[in-house]
Amino acid sequence: MQGVAGGLLAGLGYAVINSALPRWLWTRGSALVSAMWGVATVVGPATGGLFAQLGIWRWAFVVMAVLTALMALLVPVALARVDPAPAIPRMKVPVWSLLIIGVAALAVSVAQIPHNTAATFGLLAAGIMLVGLFVIVDWRMHAAILPPSVFSPGPLKWIYLTMGVLMAAAMVNTYVPLFGQRLAHLTPIAAGFLGAALALGWTVSEIVSASLENPRTVGRVVMVAPLVAASGLALGAVARHGDGSAWTAALWAVALLVAGTGIGMAWPHLSARAMASVNDPAEGGAASAAINTVQLTSAAIGAGLAGVVVNTATGGDEMAAHLLFTVFTALSAAGVAVSYAATRATRQAQPVGNVG
Template structure:
């Protein structure tokens, strides 16, 4: 672990913080920049029915490998793991830029997810290593601002590159950022590694990845590559569920499991994890399909579609900043329920009005959606941290974030199956305006159902007025 003395003078932390912010920006922008370029990518590479994999496989690889990289950091140190992640991300970005068809792009996006799975846990951990508790709140604000900036810049840049017919540069853009982050890290970050006796649950990670991949394969290809009730479809789903069962058995006996199953015996954690799983699906549904919907139905430019999507990411940080005042006065349940109601109402409105596409209407409703998501994300995480003992907060927080990522993967696959089914039922022309409106409308109704489900889960979650764990005193 690196301490302030390991890093050197306090002034040296500035370049390290910059490296962390740049690395964070890589992952944050990659999550949104691809969305507005999807129509251009499909026009160039083909494979409309497979494009949901671009999102699902990236998030899946990132989610499953995050705990693995966290354990490696305890054994090898933060610096080599973060450099590894940046290197993998750089290589994968180059390969994505040179992708020759949709399957190759999907494989390279999975490799990008591997890199992201190393970058994100290391940036958070390194901040804790080199900044005191008092300083951390301010510094975390700087890093969090990168998500807000990247969420606006990403769709905009993706739209511009798509308009110019150079969508491949959305991946090449990562190369100088990776080199800058690596250079700052190598030049300024020094650490003394304390060897720890920790084991990596490789078996659990492999089983979980294989199981979720099979389930996503069955959802996305069912009704497209094979009939839903065919032998292949049944076999794929059965294989996925069997591997999930084996994963549970392995995790029960693993010394340091990828997902400690005991955490789900805590009602607040379990219900909040479920809430975040569904919320992840809502997020990816709009991120993946709003640009395609606006571009395909109205013929608007990718830039306009990107700006409409960006309103969701503007509402999020504003609401997150306000949510603290609300839950301190009225409680976590009140704040979270208000947020889910906003998501549900806006979702139903988007679905109902999908037959009359308008970037202004969609942008306005996504602003409300983002506001609702901001009122759910931050309070739900703080509530979980407040409901467990100090020593359990890390794994509880990680479980919630992991659930959100898995929700993005699986729900993206489900929404892709819905869209593909509509396209095929209307003759298979994914470029037809009526088909775009119909398939997007079906996706938006599914997202609206997820929004309503969020309200139900928020209401059913045990009250936060029960006794909360007393926070452990801060130690120097």
């Protein structure tokens, strides 16, 4: 239930950018929306670690429920009342597409549960095949999640794939607080802050990157972003684990900071380009809403993959941490191919920041 509500709110963020802001503000608006994720990723683990260290972890859920209720009370005050326009057609819900992509994410997520290796990799294979089935069904259905421009020769499909790879790579952070406690012997709150290093790099780099307007510069930044993220994760893979020294935590913090920088430097430009790379302006709303679908689905698949790597690793926590960073390094490095394809056709385009 929390995920359904959160997904609705998160999807509205990019939809509002597309419909309410001029095109030249899309990049900065996307950076602001994405910064919300970064701040939440900093505050969330740190707050959870604090409650865990105090031995009252259940109160973290109580605090979140109270904050959610307060936000609900602010909605009527913050949002202006708008009379409904009867001429707007009702949106059709892409039931089949949602069902298939949801089952695909679930299959990858639960793949970490079985202790049988064959069952684990069988669920992973099923999840991958369901993602392929989702693309086929969404392409053929009238009510779809992805805009029709995804299936055209344009760069939109590569833009979404780049976003998916970067978001999945960020899910290496799922087990960082756990390994911070077990291998670096950090307190729960310190381990929570260690997990926030990736979000800090993401947030700062995207705010800085959002000011870039030259299309060649933006294209190069987006193209090398997965490589920067991979270099940070590679540092985490080669860092010495399990010695309990401050150097272990420091190296992980630097590694995650660099990885987050690689993700954040590309994200606002990818979001703006996704909304601008449609063949028909009427697809802008669908393109903006699909950003959130790609983001959350990739996060679920990435988190499931992280769980599979950690739970199937042999040799203890030290080997599990090494394999986790190694696998996600390879995933990020593979993203260079799709980021190159995403920027190849847009490097000569007019920068979004100069429109208007």
